[in-house]
Amino acid sequence: MKRRDLLLLLPLWLLAPCAMAADQQGPSGLSEKDFLGEVPVVLSVSRLPQPLNEAPGAVSIIDRDMIRRSGARELADVLRLVPGFQTTEVRGGNPVAVYHGTFFENANRIQVLIDGRSVYSPHYTGTASIGMRTVSLEDIERVEVLRGSNSATYGARAVLGVINIITRDTADTLGGAVQVNAGQRDVLDATARVGWGNEAASFRLSADRRGDAGFSAFDRNHLGNVNFRGDLRASTQDTIELRAGASDQYWSDGFADDLTNPQRTRRYYGSYFQADWRRSRSTDEEFKLSYSHNEERYQDRYAAQVTGLPAFQVDFGGAGRVDALEFTHRFAASPTVRVSWGGEWRVESTRSEPLYSNGAWIDTRFARLNANAEWRMHPELLLNAGAMVEQNSRAGTDLLPRVMLNWLAASGHTLRAGVSEAHRPPSTFESRANQQFSIPGVGPAQNWLATAGLRPEKVDAAEIGYYGDWRALRTVLDVRVFNERIEDFVQIARTEVPASTGAINATAPTFVNGRTLRTRGIEYQATWRPYESTRVLLSQSYVRTDYPTDGEFLSVPRNTTSIAWFQRLPQDWDFALIHTYVGAMTWSGTGSMLTSQDRTDVRLARAFRLGGAKAEAAIVGQSVGGAVPQYLPGMVFDRRVFGSLRVAFE
Numbered sequence: 001m002k003r004r005d006l007l008l009l010l011p012l013w014l015l016a017p018c019a020m021a022a023d024q025q026g027p028s029g030l031s032e033k034d035f036l037g038e039v040p041v042v043l044s045v046s047r048l049p050q051p052l053n054e055a056p057g058a059v060s061i062i063d064r065d066m067i068r069r070s071g072a073r074e075l076a077d078v079l080r081l082v083p084g085f086q087t088t089e090v091r092g093g094n095p096v097a098v099y100h101g102t103f104f105e106n107a108n109r110i111q112v113l114i115d116g117r118s119v120y121s122p123h124y125t126g127t128a129s130i131g132m133r134t135v136s137l138e139d140i141e142r143v144e145v146l147r148g149s150n151s152a153t154y155g156a157r158a159v160l161g162v163i164n165i166i167t168r169d170t171a172d173t174l175g176g177a178v179q180v181n182a183g184q185r186d187v188l189d190a191t192a193r194v195g196w197g198n199e200a201a202s203f204r205l206s207a208d209r210r211g212d213a214g215f216s217a218f219d220r221n222h223l224g225n226v227n228f229r230g231d232l233r234a235s236t237q238d239t240i241e242l243r244a245g246a247s248d249q250y251w252s253d254g255f256a257d258d259l260t261n262p263q264r265t266r267r268y269y270g271s272y273f274q275a276d277w278r279r280s281r282s283t284d285e286e287f288k289l290s291y292s293h294n295e296e297r298y299q300d301r302y303a304a305q306v307t308g309l310p311a312f313q314v315d316f317g318g319a320g321r322v323d324a325l326e327f328t329h330r331f332a333a334s335p336t337v338r339v340s341w342g343g344e345w346r347v348e349s350t351r352s353e354p355l356y357s358n359g360a361w362i363d364t365r366f367a368r369l370n371a372n373a374e375w376r377m378h379p380e381l382l383l384n385a386g387a388m389v390e391q392n393s394r395a396g397t398d399l400l401p402r403v404m405l406n407w408l409a410a411s412g413h414t415l416r417a418g419v420s421e422a423h424r425p426p427s428t429f430e431s432r433a434n435q436q437f438s439i440p441g442v443g444p445a446q447n448w449l450a451t452a453g454l455r456p457e458k459v460d461a462a463e464i465g466y467y468g469d470w471r472a473l474r475t476v477l478d479v480r481v482f483n484e485r486i487e488d489f490v491q492i493a494r495t496e497v498p499a500s501t502g503a504i505n506a507t508a509p510t511f512v513n514g515r516t517l518r519t520r521g522i523e524y525q526a527t528w529r530p531y532e533s534t535r536v537l538l539s540q541s542y543v544r545t546d547y548p549t550d551g552e553f554l555s556v557p558r559n560t561t562s563i564a565w566f567q568r569l570p571q572d573w574d575f576a577l578i579h580t581y582v583g584a585m586t587w588s589g590t591g592s593m594l595t596s597q598d599r600t601d602v603r604l605a606r607a608f609r610l611g612g613a614k615a616e617a618a619i620v621g622q623s624v625g626g627a628v629p630q631y632l633p634g635m636v637f638d639r640r641v642f643g644s645l646r647v648a649f650e
Contacts, residue, residue, distance in 0.1 A: 056384035056404030092214025093221025093251025151422035183642020318352025557583035
């Protein structure tokens, strides 16, 4: 840990008397059970409920208390606390979070789920970042982040990790709540939620709006979401969950001095519907049938110009839709064996006349069958083995296995080791792009042009880990040592343009399978609770990669550090401090190297009663140490301060 990181912890000892005074006043959010309770249970790794120390992988948990107290306005901002993650904002209005490498701005190598529904977008090169913004932070119960490949459970999109966003049960959100943020850089957010119902059926309707001025005068961005959830308890065994929502997002893009990428506004419209049926025969057995449908539409059309040629129209717009039908069944096969198995039929479709020179829908169909088994070979040995057979209509059939052995070496201490295989088939755009521009009076110019025979990326990963609950020190430590190899990595190159196209240019950008890439390193996260009112989180990653590192391109920062300190104080005051350090890296390719960056956020809040309602007022300072580089050289996240007021009606 660097000296500046240690200095951030010094105020903890200065405020120790205040922390003890807050403890003496009684519990405030944390109970003794939470403080010294059992190991948290996660659901996202094998589809089996498992304590963290028995899960086949390293998992970070972000709960709703942490989200609220962080002062974050975007979920991607909170992911800075997860070791190995990098976050940025593209022009200030399109937050991106990736794990172990950016590979440009598109988060298409991690799976993002909201209540089990994938929000992966099939448009353009594919991304999960925009879909991650369609859930209101107020509705989130917790986020489980699996750091590492998990195609054995979730298929093609989960090659480097899984983010599973779990929303709050409607029975816990009866009544209403409103929250408003307002401050510098034209920050203006509003959230409203209402919940109603009884034991047989309960419902929630929420709406949220977020907006600010981004990084510069021309950098407006806006987000508006509406989400509905209904939980119907049809019997003691059967539950029906209904979800629906819509999102409208727009943000600025381009540059005033770039004729080929001028200033403009991009827009996204999305909607979804999801229905889940669960039958729980016992705590050890459950059936689940789920159907979901996503719709999306993108607008990005502008006039561009190349020196010496007339202006021409450029269009990256299009539409996408996804239908998925999924069945899962988990049960205890014996006192020592638990099994989860299931299947999915999934169709991802995209349509864009500008990108494919074809206005028809282009479908990619997935047929998946997966199984995970947990075998307690011995009271101290736990074997997790799983695999998925995935058939892709364009990439063929693959077997994607994972094996992990957990040794519960002593009470509170677990060692784990395992291997896995994953794959990522090329997106529709990577494998079928055919984009032309018509230049008035000159003729067609070929932009993106796909290369035939593009193969899926294949990821082989090996890891060893340690999970330790040091109760005497009131500390929990999770360490992961990893070696990841990506074969047939898809990268950008140039290809010859056939003369038959009539294009005026001889070459065009394309995607090709490049060399095998390797990433290895160590990362850890630690949670320390010296007092019941104090929680300190520390995470670091040290990564080495054989990606090009010639001073112009480094996709993975070699070192990252994050420290979060959450402190409850007397008289219902609450304090939070988050500091992150990210080493030098690039987000968008050669020539865009960013220097290392430090960012510090602080939040001070006080809870009080407002009539018969619970209220909290807060002031949040982001990047209080000064401007932080973002995405491209010259873009900076400036210091900004905003106030927040939240009122909850029971």
